[in-house]
């Protein structure tokens with residue numbers, strides 16, 4: 110018996126979608142489970158990549174709002190996501206983040222490269238980074254869920270990954286309890302440039318979930334103010350305008 114089949118016997122890998130045991134030849138997820146996920150497809154917002162109602166609508170509602178708040182030069186240059194944030198992915202990401210299922214990162218990165226590898230390569234980012242976690246969350250969780258996926262994407266595409274571009278400067282209040290203006294102010298105080306923030310001309314920022322995009326926008330703004338010419342964003346899951 111080979112080493113990996115022994116490992117498989119004692120620590121059978123789990124399906125990231127249903128958390129059931131995977132058979133030896135089933136790959137990184139059950140095929141039937143994978144088919145239950147909704148992969149992002151056009152029409153999407155021209156800026157952030159969020160699914161929109163119709164091709165006539167160029168930008169999603171959040172991007173339309175952001176264009177009014179942020180200086181044009183500080184907006185991120187484009188974005189893409191793998192899945193729509195449905196119940197299946199919500200549960201998967203929750204197990205990944207809070208219940209020690211770090212092994213799911215392999216599936217997430219694999220699907221990201223399969224579906225968005227071409228999109229990433231075309232943009233030729235000098236490096237990949239991840240939205241940072243504050244120290245308290247990092248201590249409790251033990252790992253940065255976005256960085257883990259970013260590292261695996263970087264390794265597969267041979268793009269360097271650098272986690273010293275952005276820092277989380279303080280603990281933020283739960284965003285849910287705030288109105289949009291308070292949210293933005295709250296978030297802006299929470300992030301700052303890391304010691305290598307000015308090192309790259311083009312950066313791809315990775316995160317797990319994209320909702321309104323404020324976090325990504327603030328991170329992009331920081332890097333652009335530090336001299337980055339192009340900033341793109343990639344998230345595993347994204348909300349939709351409908």
Ligand SMILES: [Zn+2]
Nearest residue numbers: 124127139142
């Ligand atoms: Zn499954």
Ligand SMILES: [Zn+2]
Nearest residue numbers: 154157169172
């Ligand atoms: Zn958008």
